[in-house]
Amino acid sequence: MGSERAVAVVGGGVIGLSVAWAVAEAGYPVRLVDPAPARGASWLAGGMLAPVTESWPGEEHVLELGSSSLARWPDFAARLTAAGGDPGLRLEGTLAVALDSADVGTLDVLAEFLRGLGREAVRCSGRELRALEPGIGPGVRSGLHVPGDLAVDNRALLTALHTACRRSGVEFITATARAVHPNAVVLADESTVDCAAVVVTAGAWSGHLHPALAPLVRPVKGEILRLHTRPGTLPVPTRTIRAHVESRPVYLVPRLDGELVLGATQLEVGFDESVTAGAVRDLLRDAERVLPGIAEYALVETAAGLRSGSPDNLPLIGLLEPGLLVATGHHRNGLLLAPVTAGAVVSLLREEELPAAVRAADPARFLGRDA
């Protein structure tokens, strides 16, 4: 394969795989560098595609970008089903619920913000919530029904993307990258992958690859649990349920096979991937307040992943320098933002103009030059 048009994608999480697939489908030869593709933080994620319940006053840009990506998701999922496998898109919507009066106040702020933007979000009493999801506990006081916030099976998604990439001719290089330059990726063994352009999609590790990214991307640890129904237990809910429990956020994302993903802590503790006893205790206790029946579920997995935080919760999608692109800093929104990010990278390679929502994510905003 010649390197004159080749694109090297560094990092094989949901962003890297989505970018690699889209770039390959656009006709470029693609080499994806990752020591363990289709794993990492994307593998551990809950799977929420939830820009509305994730939003907050002051982060309108994040909501805009997320909404524009969510709009692409049904088509993305359909194309992926044909190309690599069904990613398990769930259309049942999301409930955001509140426990104590401070939690209700948090929901009030979110509801008011969404009303001002004309977003669909229906306020529900505890009784109305339990009519929608009978497993919701008696301590849940009120909520917000957001039918447009969806979910995906992140592991089915990664597997499907991995397959789609291979079928599209993406070359997988099972190695760790050490540094990136506009026309080459330097691997840990000092060999190089030559190419016409590089796309950094290495999530929390992106800052290790290029000095300009080091101050912009930081790891945000998230501990996440996977539970599963057992014989005789209540079924998983139909919808994603997000809650504030005495000001601690928790989410519960159901899968059709009876799995329930329960997350997630948000800790700024560097590159630490240990699961602490205290985090597991907090997540289980808080989730039980929301869905008491999960006490009888099996706890089948405890894990911690590292999200890639950016200074303003918007990702970094754009050019670092000619021939060196970046698509990282997606924080809690990597799965949601995969379609819009992949499309943006193809547009950047083609030197096409980007949509306004994506231009807001240009890393130039931190690099002291105009976008």
Added chain:
Amino acid sequence: MGSERAVAVVGGGVIGLSVAWAVAEAGYPVRLVDPAPARGASWLAGGMLAPVTESWPGEEHVLELGSSSLARWPDFAARLTAAGGDPGLRLEGTLAVALDSADVGTLDVLAEFLRGLGREAVRCSGRELRALEPGIGPGVRSGLHVPGDLAVDNRALLTALHTACRRSGVEFITATARAVHPNAVVLADESTVDCAAVVVTAGAWSGHLHPALAPLVRPVKGEILRLHTRPGTLPVPTRTIRAHVESRPVYLVPRLDGELVLGATQLEVGFDESVTAGAVRDLLRDAERVLPGIAEYALVETAAGLRSGSPDNLPLIGLLEPGLLVATGHHRNGLLLAPVTAGAVVSLLREEELPAAVRAADPARFLGRDA
């Protein structure tokens, strides 16, 4: 290998391996049948060798048998270290501690019982406990210091026993047994292992192998966690700590490498080996009351094993019929009772008389005939 003197041992947990090793050392050819030796409930155990803090009025026979086995442990460990590897015997002793007033009452009963038997157990205030183990939390009100109750690294023990067995010529048959007869073990594929005598050491599964055992042995599920220190956390305690926390028993067994084993639930739910969310939540919450610093420890393993319960908490050690021996029903005391059980099986094969403490475990007590 001829079968005219061969002994088949069915089950390769701590009892089966200890029996196989002792029988092989006594000069018999030994065949050990287990689909996965050196695993099972023994692999998941905490490692307490603690007959005194485990005792309770009315279970004097259990205490007698446990004490007689504990007396053999230092020699057993020394011989095993030479023959297979160091099992990690810890001599630092055990603290039994109490949280609420009912828990203190439970300790009072135990202390009074031990005093009547002349057993060594020193009552301690919360302050005295914290002088011994500075990590003990402020909610711990009083305790009992039992220097004679020890602990072992159960995984090092199993590995050492496995090695000692191989070196002693034990033949491992990696298969599941379906039934036992005096001169043969029937495997799942209907083939048979011929032998002169069979010893059933299959723990909770023993009842599946012979109809006389079916009503006598039941699975008692135990969920158990493994934690580990992290940089900056408090060290593990020096001693084993057992506690009653609002009437729920919990134990914390330290290892020299910074591991802390935290257990265990006791659930009569049949052959269910799932770890429930509620059990993990309870164990972590209760253990944190005892040692608050563990909240920052890593949670490295959650698992459930099946102990073999007997009707009276004494094991079943003896003849079921000529040529068919049993050594099962050890419940929470398999590691502790391994030396005395292995010695008893050798004595039974040689038709020697058993010590009184072991005769109390004769299965004849349930079989409607004299021992």
